[in-house]
Amino acid sequence: MIPMHRRDVLKAGLGAAAAAGALGFPAVLRAQDAIKVGHLTPRTGFLGPLGDYAYRAAQMAVDEANAAGGVLGRKVELVSEDTPNPGVAVTKAQKLIERDRATFLIGEISSASGLAISEVAQRAKLLYLNTGWNSDEGRGARCQRYLFHVEGCNTMYTKTIGLWQAREGKIRGAKWYFLTADYAFGHDLYRVSSKFLGEQGGVNLGNDMIATGTLDYSSYILKLRQIKPDFVYLNLAGTDQTTFLKQYKEFGAPFPLAGGVMDTIPFWAAGIDALSGYWQSLWYHDLKEKGSPEFTQRFVRRNAKPPDNQAWGEYVGIRIALQAIAESKSTASADLVRHLEKGAKFDVLKGREAWFRDWDHQLLQTMYVVRVKDKARSKDQWDIFEIVEPVPQPGQSLELIQPTKAENPCNLPAI
Amino acid sequence: MPPVSVPILLEHLANGLVVGAYYTTLALGLSLIFGLGGVINLAHGAFYALGAYLALETQRLAGFGGALVLSPLLVALIGMAIETAFLRRLYRGDPLLGLLFTFGLAMVGEQAVRIIWGASGHPFQIPEALRGFVTFGDFVYSRYRLVVIAVTALAIVGLWVALEKTPWGMVVRAGTRDAEMVRALGISLRPFMTAVFGVGVALAGLAGALSAPLAGIYPAMGNEIGIAAFVVVVIGGLGSFWGPVIAGLLVGLIRAVTVLFWPPAAEASMYALMAFVLLVRPRGLMGERWVEFGAQ
Numbered sequence: 001m002i003p004m005h006r007r008d009v010l011k012a013g014l015g016a017a018a019a020a021g022a023l024g025f026p027a028v029l030r031a032q033d034a035i036k037v038g039h040l041t042p043r044t045g046f047l048g049p050l051g052d053y054a055y056r057a058a059q060m061a062v063d064e065a066n067a068a069g070g071v072l073g074r075k076v077e078l079v080s081e082d083t084p085n086p087g088v089a090v091t092k093a094q095k096l097i098e099r100d101r102a103t104f105l106i107g108e109i110s111s112a113s114g115l116a117i118s119e120v121a122q123r124a125k126l127l128y129l130n131t132g133w134n135s136d137e138g139r140g141a142r143c144q145r146y147l148f149h150v151e152g153c154n155t156m157y158t159k160t161i162g163l164w165q166a167r168e169g170k171i172r173g174a175k176w177y178f179l180t181a182d183y184a185f186g187h188d189l190y191r192v193s194s195k196f197l198g199e200q201g202g203v204n205l206g207n208d209m210i211a212t213g214t215l216d217y218s219s220y221i222l223k224l225r226q227i228k229p230d231f232v233y234l235n236l237a238g239t240d241q242t243t244f245l246k247q248y249k250e251f252g253a254p255f256p257l258a259g260g261v262m263d264t265i266p267f268w269a270a271g272i273d274a275l276s277g278y279w280q281s282l283w284y285h286d287l288k289e290k291g292s293p294e295f296t297q298r299f300v301r302r303n304a305k306p307p308d309n310q311a312w313g314e315y316v317g318i319r320i321a322l323q324a325i326a327e328s329k330s331t332a333s334a335d336l337v338r339h340l341e342k343g344a345k346f347d348v349l350k351g352r353e354a355w356f357r358d359w360d361h362q363l364l365q366t367m368y369v370v371r372v373k374d375k376a377r378s379k380d381q382w383d384i385f386e387i388v389e390p391v392p393q394p395g396q397s398l399e400l401i402q403p404t405k406a407e408n409p410c411n412l413p414a415i
Numbered sequence: 416m417p418p419v420s421v422p423i424l425l426e427h428l429a430n431g432l433v434v435g436a437y438y439t440t441l442a443l444g445l446s447l448i449f450g451l452g453g454v455i456n457l458a459h460g461a462f463y464a465l466g467a468y469l470a471l472e473t474q475r476l477a478g479f480g481g482a483l484v485l486s487p488l489l490v491a492l493i494g495m496a497i498e499t500a501f502l503r504r505l506y507r508g509d510p511l512l513g514l515l516f517t518f519g520l521a522m523v524g525e526q527a528v529r530i531i532w533g534a535s536g537h538p539f540q541i542p543e544a545l546r547g548f549v550t551f552g553d554f555v556y557s558r559y560r561l562v563v564i565a566v567t568a569l570a571i572v573g574l575w576v577a578l579e580k581t582p583w584g585m586v587v588r589a590g591t592r593d594a595e596m597v598r599a600l601g602i603s604l605r606p607f608m609t610a611v612f613g614v615g616v617a618l619a620g621l622a623g624a625l626s627a628p629l630a631g632i633y634p635a636m637g638n639e640i641g642i643a644a645f646v647v648v649v650i651g652g653l654g655s656f657w658g659p660v661i662a663g664l665l666v667g668l669i670r671a672v673t674v675l676f677w678p679p680a681a682e683a684s685m686y687a688l689m690a691f692v693l694l695v696r697p698r699g700l701m702g703e704r705w706v707e708f709g710a711q
Contacts, residue, residue, distance in 0.1 A: 048634070215640065216630070218434070250560075
């Protein structure tokens, strides 16, 4: 070995440092100055399967943002936390805010956890984008100045399928029986859906509150057979939807089903054999609107399976947040809130542009009526729906499926 | 809610018995493992989930019937391997060690399942031949559930025969009652403990395989049912045979009645029953008085 003199080593070292400085330092600076996406989602528990898709979509959104050069010249970094219940959600939200110095919070699927996180975010005056939970309460009685909703609310879901059902004559005079998940989301959805039923002239035969994570619905289905409703209205969530659908089919699916919520993942898990009827959807991977097929393709390439509505929500939500940062040239939450409230428009892969309502921060967007596909024509385990029509139709106001100020009042606190 | 007539009540009670038979299968395995080894198997739910996932895989090779045989067998083999390699070292020490180990095993099991098969649920359909329902007059019932009750009844009876009518069973029962004496008679309980652990978790795996068409397959499926199994065992009496059988059926019946009259309390009803039993008869309905135990 050639003996290396100390001087040579020093020169080499200095040279390397200078090179690193020229090439590496700017990158190091950007990473330290990164925009931190504080992501919260349940990866375990009855909403776990949805959280998994949410996480994958969040990763994809952040990777694409960085591939495009970051935002405001800064790298985007995803810090994702598992939130299996509201208590943990609050702790993780605080951790993201205080320890990780998140630029904004985004995510969550459980309404109970989401409401809790929104209070933490409001106290910290940090922007929080809801991409997964539906309770109207979060857009109404418990709305927050720093809370915005990309996900649809219970009224949107109810009215999307409800208006279509009313047109088809399935509501006036019809007898409905409800099965409801016994937590914040379910109670809220029952309130909204039973009210809608009453307004449209339907008959409410009753409601059963069912604990989340219930494994056996046979007793409830036996009850339904005795009650003989015209429709069974499902207000269940996550894996409970799957379990119920399978067992309902097992008992012969005696009455037509409808529901106040439809997440594609639980329906995939039930399998097309267990499904029937018409449902509402926030987004489905068969959508042909500009941007959607490309998004679907990119997701499939990364994950070997198509995205669902939850993945769409996370992806679009992160893009909205980053676009808001780029357009307002600021990462300060107050600036972002004002920017979103001004009605900044966003492409949410549905053809029609979307924007946030200034008084309740709900994203105004299209939803869809979908129909369970004929099994013979289904190409794979994910091909379960056909899109029937967008709601509202092109040309109709996006306010059509939204709760009105009278229905769901919200008083936003000052910034 | 229409008035509840006797036929309707009977229909619900019959359904409750089916659910109960299901809990019994799980609880028996748990009770057995505790009775002989003094091990509280907190990983019981994980073996239940494993049974379902293995049924998913073996069904492709051997059909559903084959899966019902192969899956519990594989679960038993895995269980016995774990018992031989790790668990048996912990019998001598503080009982808490065994408990901590199975607790950790439960978490590792769930994550392993998640890594191997993914975090999303897997669809699992009732096999063609078992679909549809049978009618007895006014009473309509799912054919598959009748199969479930038949298979679980077979498993329970099979276990009873093995315990009561075979020499192997005699040693196991004696070891449950007084391990010291059995050892004094020159019989090593170690291989029996391994076998019992295997049988116990095989029952859990069987219950999991049977549940797959009913409730789907997803990584967290073992958690809730694992807790339910414990509740049933505590009500019935740790270490007994008939205790979990009676307790399982009772839990199923009470749950069915609660759904009929007060649905939100349905899932909580078993815990209320457990609290009541613990207050009135802490050793469980048919549990033995607590003695020193363990297959050291």
